[in-house]
Amino acid sequence: MILIHCPYCDEKRPEIEFVYGGEAHIARPADPATMNDAAWERYLFIRNNPRGRHHERWRHSHGCGRFFNAVRDTVTDRFETTYKAGEPRR
Amino acid sequence: MSDVLARAEPIPTAPWVGRDVTIRLAPPAARFSLRARKAADVQDALGREVTGKIGTTINGIACLGPEEWLWRAPEGTATPANARIAITDIGHRHVGLIVEGPRAVSVLSAGCPLDLATFEVGRATRTVFETVEIIIEREAPDRFHVEVWRSLSVWLWMVLTTTAGD
Numbered sequence: 001m002i003l004i005h006c007p008y009c010d011e012k013r014p015e016i017e018f019v020y021g022g023e024a025h026i027a028r029p030a031d032p033a034t035m036n037d038a039a040w041e042r043y044l045f046i047r048n049n050p051r052g053r054h055h056e057r058w059r060h061s062h063g064c065g066r067f068f069n070a071v072r073d074t075v076t077d078r079f080e081t082t083y084k085a086g087e088p089r090r
Numbered sequence: 091m092s093d094v095l096a097r098a099e100p101i102p103t104a105p106w107v108g109r110d111v112t113i114r115l116a117p118p119a120a121r122f123s124l125r126a127r128k129a130a131d132v133q134d135a136l137g138r139e140v141t142g143k144i145g146t147t148i149n150g151i152a153c154l155g156p157e158e159w160l161w162r163a164p165e166g167t168a169t170p171a172n173a174r175i176a177i178t179d180i181g182h183r184h185v186g187l188i189v190e191g192p193r194a195v196s197v198l199s200a201g202c203p204l205d206l207a208t209f210e211v212g213r214a215t216r217t218v219f220e221t222v223e224i225i226i227e228r229e230a231p232d233r234f235h236v237e238v239w240r241s242l243s244v245w246l247w248m249v250l251t252t253t254a255g256d
Contacts, residue, residue, distance in 0.1 A: 001203065009145055016218055
C-alpha cells in the first residue's frame with residue numbers, strides 16, 4: 001500500500017483514500033473564445049506524460065476532501081513531495 | 091392516516107456481542123455539517139470550544155478538513171441560526187455504530203486502511219472501510235464510534251459482525 005502525505009491533514013494516509021486528478025499547473029485560458037482549435041486542443045488533451053518527475057493533482061476524497069499537488073516519479077511510483085493547491089510549482 | 095411516525099432503523103437495534111467485541115447501533119443523535127473559514131467563526135456561532143486541527147475532535151465537534159466540521163449533538167438539538175457560518179442538518183443521513191472491546195482495533199482493521207493501533211483517543215477522521223466511506227472517531231482505547239451513511243449501514247453491519255465472528 002502506498003502512503004501519500006496529505007498537506008492539509010499533515011500526515012501520511014493510505015492511497016485508497018485518494019483520487020488521482022491528472023497533470024497539475026495547467027491554467028485554464030483566460031479567454032477561450034479567442035483561441036483557435038489547435039490551441040484549445042492543446043489545453044484540453046495534450047499532456048506532458050514525462051518519464052520520471054511528474055507534477056500532478058490528487059484529491060483526498062475520503063479524507064479532508066481537498067485537492068493538492070504532488071511530485072511523483074512515474075518510473076518508481078515514489079512521491080517526492082506534496083504541497084497545497086495554489087502554492088508554486090516545486 | 092398515522093398519527094405517530096415510528097422510527098425505523100436500517101440495522102438491528104440489539105447489540106451484537108461476540109468474543110471480546112460488541113457492535114451496536116449508537117443512540118439517535120443530531121448531526122450538523124459546519125462550514126466556515128476559521129475555527130474561531132464556528133466557536134463564535136456555537137459558543138463552545140472548537141478545534142482547528144484537522145483530524146481531531148473537541149466537544150463532539152470533529153474537524154474533518156479545511157473549513158469543515160461535523161458536530162454530533164444530542165437528539166433534538168435545534169439547528170443554530172447563524173449567518174456567518176453554513177450549518178446543514180445531516181442528522182438523517184448518517185447512523186452511528188459503536189465498536190467496543192479489546193478486539194475493536196482488530197475488527198475495524200479488517201477493512202479500514204488506517205493504522206488504528208496508533209490512532210489516538212480523541213482523533214476523528216473521514217476514511218474508508220472496504221469500499222464504504224466512514225467517519226471514525228476513537229472515543230476510548232477500546233471504543234470507536236463509526237459514522238456511516240444510512241443506506242450503507244446495512245452492509246457495514248453485515249461485514250463488521252461477520253468479521254468479528256471469525
